[in-house]
Amino acid sequence: xxxxxxxxxxRRCSFSxxxxxxxxxxxxxxxxxxxxxxxxxxxxxxxxxxxxxVQQTQVVMLAFSFAxxxxxxxxSQVPAQPPDIPSFTxxxxxxxxxxxxxxxxxxxxxxxxxxxxxxxxxxDIGCNRLEVTFNGVLLKPLPIQRGPTTMIGPACGSSAPxxxxxxxxxxxxxxxxxxxxxxxxRWTIGLPFPSRNGTAGAKPEPHSDWVTFQVVETTPEQHExxxxxxxxxxxxxxxxxxxxxLPSLLAAAPDPRALSTFVKYLYSDNxxxxxxxxxxxxxxxxxxxxxxxxxxxxxxxxxxxxxxFATYHKGWTNEDQVKIVHAxxxxxxxxxxxxPSGKQPPPYAPTRTSAAIKLLRFIFYxxxxxxxxxxxxxxxxxxxxxxAAPNIMAKANMNAVQELAEYLGSMSSSFRAHELLLQIxxxxxxxxxxxxxxxxxxxQSEDLSHLAAVLIAPGDADxxxxxxxxxxxxxxKAYGDNALPYLxxxxxxxxxxxxxxxxxxxxxxxxxxxxxxFLLDQLVQDPWSANxxxxxxxIRWVRDNFRTNLPPDxxxxxxxxxxxxxxxxxxxxx
Numbered sequence: 001x002x003x004x005x006x007x008x009x010x011r012r013c014s015f016s017x018x019x020x021x022x023x024x025x026x027x028x029x030x031x032x033x034x035x036x037x038x039x040x041x042x043x044x045x046x047x048x049x050x051x052x053x054v055q056q057t058q059v060v061m062l063a064f065s066f067a068x069x070x071x072x073x074x075x076s077q078v079p080a081q082p083p084d085i086p087s088f089t090x091x092x093x094x095x096x097x098x099x100x101x102x103x104x105x106x107x108x109x110x111x112x113x114x115x116x117x118x119x120x121x122x123x124d125i126g127c128n129r130l131e132v133t134f135n136g137v138l139l140k141p142l143p144i145q146r147g148p149t150t151m152i153g154p155a156c157g158s159s160a161p162x163x164x165x166x167x168x169x170x171x172x173x174x175x176x177x178x179x180x181x182x183x184x185x186r187w188t189i190g191l192p193f194p195s196r197n198g199t200a201g202a203k204p205e206p207h208s209d210w211v212t213f214q215v216v217e218t219t220p221e222q223h224e225x226x227x228x229x230x231x232x233x234x235x236x237x238x239x240x241x242x243x244x245x246l247p248s249l250l251a252a253a254p255d256p257r258a259l260s261t262f263v264k265y266l267y268s269d270n271x272x273x274x275x276x277x278x279x280x281x282x283x284x285x286x287x288x289x290x291x292x293x294x295x296x297x298x299x300x301x302x303x304x305x306x307x308x309f310a311t312y313h314k315g316w317t318n319e320d321q322v323k324i325v326h327a328x329x330x331x332x333x334x335x336x337x338x339x340p341s342g343k344q345p346p347p348y349a350p351t352r353t354s355a356a357i358k359l360l361r362f363i364f365y366x367x368x369x370x371x372x373x374x375x376x377x378x379x380x381x382x383x384x385x386x387x388a389a390p391n392i393m394a395k396a397n398m399n400a401v402q403e404l405a406e407y408l409g410s411m412s413s414s415f416r417a418h419e420l421l422l423q424i425x426x427x428x429x430x431x432x433x434x435x436x437x438x439x440x441x442x443x444q445s446e447d448l449s450h451l452a453a454v455l456i457a458p459g460d461a462d463x464x465x466x467x468x469x470x471x472x473x474x475x476x477k478a479y480g481d482n483a484l485p486y487l488x489x490x491x492x493x494x495x496x497x498x499x500x501x502x503x504x505x506x507x508x509x510x511x512x513x514x515x516x517x518f519l520l521d522q523l524v525q526d527p528w529s530a531n532x533x534x535x536x537x538x539i540r541w542v543r544d545n546f547r548t549n550l551p552p553d554x555x556x557x558x559x560x561x562x563x564x565x566x567x568x569x570x571x572x573x574x
Contacts, residue, residue, distance in 0.1 A: 088206060090187050092171070092213040098178050099218050100226055101248040104130060104185055106167040106208075114167050114189075115160040115243070120275020122247050125169050127156040129188040132175050133210075141174045161272050163239025170247045180217040184210045227252050231261065238270040246276045253283045263292045266306045269349070274305035286315055294320050298327045304350035307359035311370050318372045321363065325377060331356035332388035334395040347398035347429070354400040357392075357407050360385065365410035382411055389420050401431040409438025418442070425451075428459075433467040440478035448479050452486035455503065456494045465496020472502040481510070488514050501534075505541065513570035520563040523556070 088109025096102055106114065118126035123144035132139045169187070177183060188207035218226075230252075235245050246265065252258040262284075265277035281289050293310055310316075310324070331352045363371045364378045385407055392404050405424050408417045424435035436454060439447050452475060454468055472490065475483040487503040491514055494500050500518065507515025522538060535556075542559050543550050549562055 088187075088208050090185070090208040090211055092185065092211060094213070096177075096213055096215050097218040097222065097226075098180060098215055099223055099251060100172070101251045102171040102177060102215075103168050104171050104187060106187070109206075109208075114169070115158040115164050116169055117160055117164070117242055117247070117272065117276060118156075118158045120159070120272050121279045122170075122173050122250055122276055123279075125174070126158060127190040128169060129190055130169060130171060130174055131186045131188070132171070132177070133184045134177075134179070134181060139175055142176060159272055161238035161242050161270055163237045164243030165240070170250075172251050173247055177215055180215050182212055182214050184212045186210045227255060227257060231257060234261075238268070238273050241265070241268070242270070242272045242276050246273070246280060250280045250283060253280075254285060254288070256288070259284050259288060259292055263289075263296050266293075266296070266309065267300065267303045268305075271305070274303065278305050278309045281309065286313065289313070290315050290320070294324060297324045301331045301352050302328050302355040302359045303352070304355045304358065307355050307362055310359065311362035311366060311368065314370050316371050318374060321371055321374060322377060325360065325363065325381060328356045328359055329381070329384050332384060333391060334400070349397065349399060351397060351400055353392060353396045354403045357385070357400065357403040361403070361407045361410055365407070385411075386416055386420070393420070393424065398429045398431050401427070401429075402434045405431055405435040405438050409435075409441045413442040418444070422447075428461075430467060433470065436471060437474050440474040443478035445479075445482075448475070448482060448486070451475060452483070452490070455486065455490040455496075455499050458495050460496065463496070465494070465499040468496055469498035469502040472499070472506045476506045476510070484510055484512060488512065491515065491518050501538075509545065511570070513567055516563050516567045516570065520560060520567060523560050523563070 089107050091105050091107045093103045093105065114126070114128065116125060118124045121144060123142070130141075132141075171177070171185060186208055188205050190205055230245070230249060235241055246262070249258050249261060259281070262277045262280045266274050268274040268277070290313060293306065297306065297310070316324075334351075334353050360381050362368075364381060385404070389404055389408070392400055396404075401424060405421060408421050408424075411417050418439070421435045421439050425432050425439060427435075436451055439451060451471065454471060460468065472483075472487055475486065484507065487507055490503040491500050491507065494503070501522075504515040504518035508519060509515075519538060519542065523535060539554075539556055539559050542563070543552060543554055546562065550559065554562075
């Protein structure tokens with residue numbers, strides 16, 4: 001298997017691409033979930049603790065109220081909670097039928113502009129919790145099916161498209177409420193991080209009173225009428241597609257009409273809409289999903305979301321692979337990948353050409369074992385990509401050229417692939433940044449000086465040199481000690497501060513005094529204003545990389561003292 005970018009594995013890359021090395025180290029902090037409440041991986045001990053205590057506490061405190069709730073009419077409430085805990089009022093859309101959507105709304109009280117969906121996952125309700133009881137028993141929520149989507153960004157932040165309905169959540173996605181009867185629901189607005197004393201938050205979490213509602217059994221005729229009406233008039237705006245239509249339609253699973261609709265929206269230009277559709281497909285039988293996706297690929301070609309979905313699901317046969325590859329090859333030509341709307345996408349937007357390259361790279365060069373091995377077909381695809389490369393570089397947008405660079409870097413080293421990467425590296429956009437990284441995946445000695453010159457060459461539109469700062473690590477990884485003199489020169493004369501920082505860090509890791517001196521200067525002399533914001537990160541970096549020399553909570557003074565002593569020690573060794 002050839003090297004690959006983390007963009008292919010964790011989907012960290014979207015409009016603003018992050019270029020990493022061939023190892024694809026994933027630094028995303030994954031989160032675990034507790035009743036729909038997101039916690040960082042580092043707090044899994046807290047998740048386990050709360051998962052036990054919360055359930056026991058609820059059973060005890062609500063045991064008496066359950067008997068009263070069964071006597072209350074729908075939408076009635078149990079006595080209010082203590083006044084020192086913030087509260088708000090909720091309601092459940094009526095009437096409620098089994099097998100149809102159930103939405104819970106905030107109708108009164110301190111709203112927080114809660115905008116579902118929070119990420120491109122149908123079951124992600126952010127830092128909210130919905131608890132449900134039935135016949136006096138606290139129900140267990142359904143597991144969240146995430147598919148290939150990695151959730152990044154603020155834990156409680158919403159990524160809902162503009163126009164998504166606010167202050168409501170889909171109860172039917174979180175709980176399987178198929179039995180007719182009286183249910184109760186409570187909504188809690190949680191906090192994303194534990195407080196210092198280990199509790200869920202420093203302040204009481206706002207929550208609603210328990211509200212009862214009745215689920216009525218749906219007749220086959222009613223269910224059919226609901227599906228037909230919903231599919232007959234889908235919204236045209238992304239906000240209502242992601243925040244209402246798609247999650248509502250999920251209640252129809254496993255109806256084949258719902259399945260085909262979700263596959264249709266894998267082609268949406270909006271990543272939240274296509275991501276919600278991909279997430280919803282996790283609720284359908286895999287054999288049916290793979291068949292529908294393969295049919296869509298054959299008829300309509302690839303899309304960005306479809307490429308990810310197809311690669312993260314096992315079960316593909318060699319026959320599937322051959323059909324999908326031959327259906328994808330024509331889209332390598334930019335002239336065959338026009339946007340249906342006719343609008344010219346921005347340079348960073350996914351296109352059918354970029355999706356085609358990505359899908360083919362995923363099939364043959366991402367070691368996830370989703371696809372059967374087929375060396376003959378792989379060789380054929382490599383040839384087709386090399387033949388299409390000049391046209392892609394001349395006519396496709398930056399996103400497609402960047403995907404091309406990743407494919408070329410993933411291939412076995414060849415003269416033609418190397419030649420094309422050198423041409424892409426001469427550009428002045430993100431595709432050039434990717435091509436330079438890819439050149440280090442198959443290092444050639446004559447490339448080192450050419451690549452290192454980028455570290456000090458002026459003219460980047462980004463005065464900080466953010467994109468170029470990924471290169472020092474790749475150079476050291478590819479060329480070892482031979483790259484260090486070039487990094488020393490970059491620390492001394494690069495016009496880009498992030499290049500200097502990244503170069504210094506690599507030098508520090510290789511015990512070069514100029515690296516330690518640079519870090520010390522940044523912490524003590526404060527020669528550039530942006531450093532004030534960067535200092536805490538720099539302190540943490542030194543702590544993390546010198547754990548045998550510094551305690552985890554080392555003060556700033558202790559860190560600077562360590563750097564001074566290391567500079568003095570290395571100077572004496574000269």
